[in-house]
Structure formats: structure tokens, C-alpha cells
Amino acid sequence: MTAHWPAPFSATPLDATVTIPASKSLTNRYLVLAAIADGESRLRAPLQSRDSDLMIGALRALGAGITEMPGAGDVPDLVVTPIPAGFTAPAGLTVDCGLAGTVMRFVPPLAALVSGAVKFDGDPAALVRPMAPIVAALEGLRVRVEDAEDGFLPFTVHGTGSVDGGHVQVDAGGSSQFISAILLVAARFNTPLHLEHVGESVPSVDHISMTVEVLRSLGVVVDDSTPLNWIVTPGPVAAFDVSLEQDLSNAGPFLAAALATRGTVRIPNWPSNTTQVGDKWREILPQFGATVTLEDGILTVTGGPEILGVDISDTSELAPSTAAIAALASTPSQLRGISHLRGHETDRLAALVAEINALGGNAVETEDGLIINPAPLHGGVFHSYHDHRMATAGAIIGLAVPGVEVENIATTAKTMPAFPAMWAAMVAQTAEPSSSADNASAVEAGA
Numbered sequence: 001m002t003a004h005w006p007a008p009f010s011a012t013p014l015d016a017t018v019t020i021p022a023s024k025s026l027t028n029r030y031l032v033l034a035a036i037a038d039g040e041s042r043l044r045a046p047l048q049s050r051d052s053d054l055m056i057g058a059l060r061a062l063g064a065g066i067t068e069m070p071g072a073g074d075v076p077d078l079v080v081t082p083i084p085a086g087f088t089a090p091a092g093l094t095v096d097c098g099l100a101g102t103v104m105r106f107v108p109p110l111a112a113l114v115s116g117a118v119k120f121d122g123d124p125a126a127l128v129r130p131m132a133p134i135v136a137a138l139e140g141l142r143v144r145v146e147d148a149e150d151g152f153l154p155f156t157v158h159g160t161g162s163v164d165g166g167h168v169q170v171d172a173g174g175s176s177q178f179i180s181a182i183l184l185v186a187a188r189f190n191t192p193l194h195l196e197h198v199g200e201s202v203p204s205v206d207h208i209s210m211t212v213e214v215l216r217s218l219g220v221v222v223d224d225s226t227p228l229n230w231i232v233t234p235g236p237v238a239a240f241d242v243s244l245e246q247d248l249s250n251a252g253p254f255l256a257a258a259l260a261t262r263g264t265v266r267i268p269n270w271p272s273n274t275t276q277v278g279d280k281w282r283e284i285l286p287q288f289g290a291t292v293t294l295e296d297g298i299l300t301v302t303g304g305p306e307i308l309g310v311d312i313s314d315t316s317e318l319a320p321s322t323a324a325i326a327a328l329a330s331t332p333s334q335l336r337g338i339s340h341l342r343g344h345e346t347d348r349l350a351a352l353v354a355e356i357n358a359l360g361g362n363a364v365e366t367e368d369g370l371i372i373n374p375a376p377l378h379g380g381v382f383h384s385y386h387d388h389r390m391a392t393a394g395a396i397i398g399l400a401v402p403g404v405e406v407e408n409i410a411t412t413a414k415t416m417p418a419f420p421a422m423w424a425a426m427v428a429q430t431a432e433p434s435s436s437a438d439n440a441s442a443v444e445a446g447a
């Protein structure tokens with residue numbers, strides 16, 4: 001059994017500069033689109049992590065050529081040649097989705113565009129994540145999906161090499177990825193796709209906007225003028241050469257560190273214009289009493305003298321970090337509109353309540369989120385549930401509460417394998433202020 005990770009505690013305010021690896025959501029979208037583009041594409045400084053590795057493995061298995069090439073920095077670029085026309089999946093192919101929502105939702109519609117049977121499987125925790133709407137959408141597009149009656153992985157997609165579009169209804173109340181998945185490949189359908197959401201409200205709508213914006217940037221015509229309806233016109237996906245933005249959602253724990261220690265954390269190269277939901281930290285953190293500035297591309301967050309409670313909706317994948325900050329606040333917080341977190345890497349609402357309360361906190365689950373009341377926290381084990389954002393939530397709390405140990409910190413490899421080293425280096429910058437410039441580059445290198 002791996003030892004628990006003693007979360008670094010900082011009795012003094014941090015003063016640190018951190019650079020974050022590339023966005024998971026952008027890397028995995030661009031990888032899928034490169035696999036169906038009209039020529040060779042290049043991803044510069046992409047994410048290197050378990051989720052991106054799983055996507056690369058899936059796309060290679062489906063016929064795409066993906067090669068590492070030296071990049072401008074430490075991270076190699078990826079050069080992608082698209083899936084050849086008429087590709088047939090090798091007999092017995094199983095795609096390992098791990099625990100990656102972007103792989104288990106985005107790749108099955110792509111498998112429908114090649115010939116042959118492709119089985120999708122994943123980690124034990126992946127086998128309880130909702131998949132029924134993807135299966136229903138594929139079946140609505142007249143794609144045969146085998147063993148999918150229970151609405152979960154594993155199942156097998158029987159592709160015929162082409163998909164006709166048409167009007168498809170999908171209930172994306174459980175995940176925005178059900179919409180993104182179909183939209184991403186729809187330009188390669190034979191006829192226009194009209195995708196319509198039916199059901200309760202769609203979560204994580206920023207991620208759907210990201211999908212639409214990325215598609216448009218590659219010449220795909222998407223009409224989203226009617227709310228909850230998307231029409232995609234068949235046509236080429238233009239081959240591309242993109243530099244990936246850093247992951248602004250994964251910036252969250254580092255920015256939260258400024259609040260947890262009443263210190264300052266700076267992130268250079270913050271994009272001035274982005275589709276990432278993580279840009280919302282600029283709205284969220286001031287509500288907790290932090291000062292946030294964006295000048296010359298440097299995002300600077302300084303924690304206030306105390307953390308104020310918040311009442312906030314639709315934090316999507318930012319919710320675990322937001323809850324961790326709320327657990328350190330001096331007034332109550334309510335997080336709303338995140339019931340779908342029950343279908344993320346784990347049931348995040350139950351997990352956050354269990355782990356915050358195990359440290360002496362006072363968190364309760366509501367129908368659509370969490371209420372977190374102020375309470376003095378103490379040290380103890382913070383369990384991760386194989387969830388990278390649970391692990392980083394434990395790290396945030398551990399900065400302010402001595403004696404927190406995070407179980408399975410290695411699960412951060414899902415989107416940020418260097419997290420433990422980056423976190424230690426961030427804390428070390430403050431411990432040795434005279435060498436802060438050196439430490440800044442160590443953090444940037446993820447050393």
C-alpha cells in the first residue's frame with residue numbers, strides 16, 4: 001500500500017509563481033479533431049497526463065498516427081495524421097478509457113466512423129459513470145451498440161465506416177460531455193446533424209461552448225442559435241497547428257493556496273481570451289475575499305485577512321477546489337447546481353462531505369450541491385476516491401491545517417502528474433524567499 005502524502009502545511013503566507021501544464025479539455029478535443037482533420041495537425045505543448053495518454057492510445061488504436069516531436073519547451077509537441085479513409089479496427093480491439101470522461105464519451109462516436117467492432121472498457125470507477133445518453137444518441141444515429149442495455153461501460157460500438165446525421169435527442173442533464181461528444185465528430189457525418197437536449201438543465205455549459213468555439217476555429221459550421229439545439233453541417237475539419245493553453249481549472253488549487261495562507265500566488269501567461277471554465281476563478285475568488293488582478297498576462301491572487309463564505313452556482317469541475325476553500329471560510333457557503341458531480345470520477349458531493357467532516361468540518365449534501373459551515377478543522381487522512389480533484393482539495397486544506405495526509409496523491413496523474421512536486425516547489429518558494437526566482441523555474445518545469 002502506498003504511503004499517504006503528508007500535505008505541506010504553511011504557517012506563513014505564500015509568495016509564489018506557478019506555471020500550469022496544458023488543458024485536459026483542450027488537449028483531448030484537439031486530439032479527437034486531429035484524428036478526423038483533412039491533413040496533418042500539430043499540438044504544441046499539449047498536456048502529458050493519464051487522460052491524454054488514454055486519448056492518444058484510443059486514437060492510435062482507431063488508426064490515427066500520433067508522433068512526439070521536439071517542442072519549444074520541455075513538453076514534446078504531438079504531430080497527428082488522421083485516421084485513413086476506410087480504416088477497419090483490428091479484431092478484438094478494446095479501448096481503455098481509464099477514468100477519463102473525455103475518452104469514454106468522445107471516442108465511441110468516433111468509433112462509429114471506422115469499420116469494425118470496438119469495445120470500450122475502463123477502471124472500476126469508470127463503470128458507474130453515466131453513459132446511457134451517448135448510447136441513446138448513437139442508436140438514434142442508427143449505430144449499433146452492443147451490451148449497453150444497462151447504460152454503463154463496457155459496451156461495443158459496431159462501426160460501418162460512415163454515419164448519417166439527422167435529428168437526435170439526448171438528455172445531457174448528467175454531463176455536458178454527451179453533447180460535446182456528438183458535436184466533435186458530426187462534421188464527418190454524411191448529412192447534417194440536429195442535436196437537441198431534452199431534460200433538466202445541462203451542466204458545465206462552458207465546456208459545450210468550448211467545443212463549439214474549437215469546431216468553428218477549424219472551419220466547422222455549427223448553428224447554436226436556438227438554445228439547447230445544435231446543427232452541424234457536414235464538411236472538412238481543417239488541419240491545424242495550435243499551442244495549448246495551460247489548464248485554468250488545474251490552476252485552481254494553486255490559486256486557492258493564496259487564500260489558504262493569506263499569501264500571494266501568480267500565474268503567468270494567463271490567456272486574455274479563453275473558452276476554459278477555469279477563467280471563472282477571476283470571479284469566484286474575490287467572492288471569498290481575495291484580491292485578483294490580471295495585468296500583462298499575469299494573474300495575481302492575494303488572499304484576504306479571512307476567507308468569506310460564498311453562495312455560488314454551476315462551478316462544474318471547479319467545485320472540489322471551491323469546496324476546499326469554503327471549508328476554510330469563517331462564514332457559511334452554499335454551492336448550487338452541481339448535482340451531476342455525483343457522476344464524476346467519484347460521487348464528489350458525498351466524498352467532499354465525508355472528507356471535510358472527517359477533519360472536523362461541517363459539510364452537508366443538498367439535492368443539488370453542498371452547504372459548508374465554518375468549523376475548526378484538525379489533521380487526519382483525506383481520501384481521494386481515485387479522483388484527482390479530491391486529492392488536490394485535500395492539499396488545499398492541508399496548507400492551512402497541520403497534519404493532513406492525502407491518500408493516493410498519485411491519482412493527480414489523471415491531469416497533472418507533476419502535482420506533488422509542483423505543490424512542494426510552490427511552498428518552497430516561500431520558505432526560501434531569497435531563491436524564489438530559481439524555485440519559480442523549478443515549479444514551471446514541474447520539478
Ligand SMILES: O=C(O)C1=C[C@@H](OP(=O)(O)O)[C@@H](O)[C@H](O)C1
Nearest residue numbers: 025175176177180203204207317
Ligand atoms: O468536456 C470536457 O472536457 C469536460 C466537461 C465537464 O464534464 P461534465 O459536464 O460531466 O461536468 C467537466 O467537468 C470535465 O472535467 C471536462
Ligand SMILES: C=C(OP(=O)(O)O)C(=O)O
Nearest residue numbers: 099100101102317344345
Ligand atoms: C469531471 C472531470 O473529468 P472527466 O473528464 O473524467 O469527466 C474532471 O476533471 O473534473
